[in-house]
Amino acid sequence: MPLLPKRVKYRKTQRGSRKGFATRNTYIAFGAYALQALERAWITNTQIEACRRVISNNMKRKGKTWIRIFPDKSVTARPPETRMGKGKGAPEYWVAVVKPGNILFELDGIPESIARESMRLAANKLPIRVRFIKRAVPVAAKAA
Amino acid sequence: MAKILPIKVTSRAQLGRAGAKSTRSAGNIPGILYGKKTQPTPIQINSKELTAVLHGASSENVLLDLAYTHEGNTTSRLALLQDVQHHVLKDYIVHVDLHEIAQDEVLHTEVPIQEVGESIGVKSNGGLLEKTLRSLRVECLPRDLPEVITVDISALDLDQSIHVSDLKLPAGVTALNSADATVLAVLAPAKEEEAADEGDVKQPEVIKEKKVDPAAADAKGGKAAAKPAGKK
Numbered sequence: 578m579p580l581l582p583k584r585v586k587y588r589k590t591q592r593g594s595r596k597g598f599a600t601r602n603t604y605i606a607f608g609a610y611a612l613q614a615l616e617r618a619w620i621t622n623t624q625i626e627a628c629r630r631v632i633s634n635n636m637k638r639k640g641k642t643w644i645r646i647f648p649d650k651s652v653t654a655r656p657p658e659t660r661m662g663k664g665k666g667a668p669e670y671w672v673a674v675v676k677p678g679n680i681l682f683e684l685d686g687i688p689e690s691i692a693r694e695s696m697r698l699a700a701n702k703l704p705i706r707v708r709f710i711k712r713a714v715p716v717a718a719k720a721a
Numbered sequence: 722m723a724k725i726l727p728i729k730v731t732s733r734a735q736l737g738r739a740g741a742k743s744t745r746s747a748g749n750i751p752g753i754l755y756g757k758k759t760q761p762t763p764i765q766i767n768s769k770e771l772t773a774v775l776h777g778a779s780s781e782n783v784l785l786d787l788a789y790t791h792e793g794n795t796t797s798r799l800a801l802l803q804d805v806q807h808h809v810l811k812d813y814i815v816h817v818d819l820h821e822i823a824q825d826e827v828l829h830t831e832v833p834i835q836e837v838g839e840s841i842g843v844k845s846n847g848g849l850l851e852k853t854l855r856s857l858r859v860e861c862l863p864r865d866l867p868e869v870i871t872v873d874i875s876a877l878d879l880d881q882s883i884h885v886s887d888l889k890l891p892a893g894v895t896a897l898n899s900a901d902a903t904v905l906a907v908l909a910p911a912k913e914e915e916a917a918d919e920g921d922v923k924q925p926e927v928i929k930e931k932k933v934d935p936a937a938a939d940a941k942g943g944k945a946a947a948k949p950a951g952k953k
Binding site: 585641668678 | 809810835847849850851852855910923924925926927928
């Protein structure tokens, strides 16, 4: 089931600003590989779920996945063929506000080739350009 | 032991956002030098030189032997690279924090933890190696600072873990993390539960303020309940 807040203070939100670069959630916190956004967008909960499924299928239930964004913003829409006015529409779907630099997904416990392929498949489900990044490995241990 | 890397540092007169921007456009990285006995001093480092120094280092928390130039005078100082800020997308270094320390002064920093070998639990039993702690916060003298802390995980089987207390630290190095904190664990392969049907997508519950029923408050008695009634 797509991600959704359990409880909210207000059902409807204003659109807000999407300008600037991400200042939080910009580094790999849990896994070894990550998918980083290069553009700004509202990523819907169904898009996040599609990415999760394709990653999970490609990893064949090995390794671990972290979803670093959460759709906590509701987007309203008016019913079709309705006249203007009569108040704001009903909440239609939920989105996560993503800015350039935000980490979207993280993976660990799998070889890099599988991680790259999983992230490529996930990137196909997203409306923005993204890039694959990996955590720096200590050099002293690399030589060992 | 960690190497002490030499680098040239000069004092910086251009301050603020505009000053930092012009410093960067001149091929330098703006930074700040501070310490227990040092007044915070704006500095600049040649970006190519800093990149070359950090290239090949095990982490960004390295010891630097500064050749600090101020008004034509050059002095030698020992500093720890306390913090490095990168551009969020382009990855270049935006700013550095240098923490001046004395040779006989105990320092606190983070040292990366690196596992060695392949765990039996992962290799033979299909487990997942979970790395909970990737760097260890340590306390030591500058000369004792290790480059990395290695952990041998080859004997680690399913549902076994390594804690901070199990790490073999070099002499003179003390871990500041909790001794029972987990560093690495081998988890049994997880059985993924299938997601529920997408049919009915529930809407979130809206948080509302609870209204106090005056009759129920009177029934309870007590001063707290009587107060709001008196106000009315």
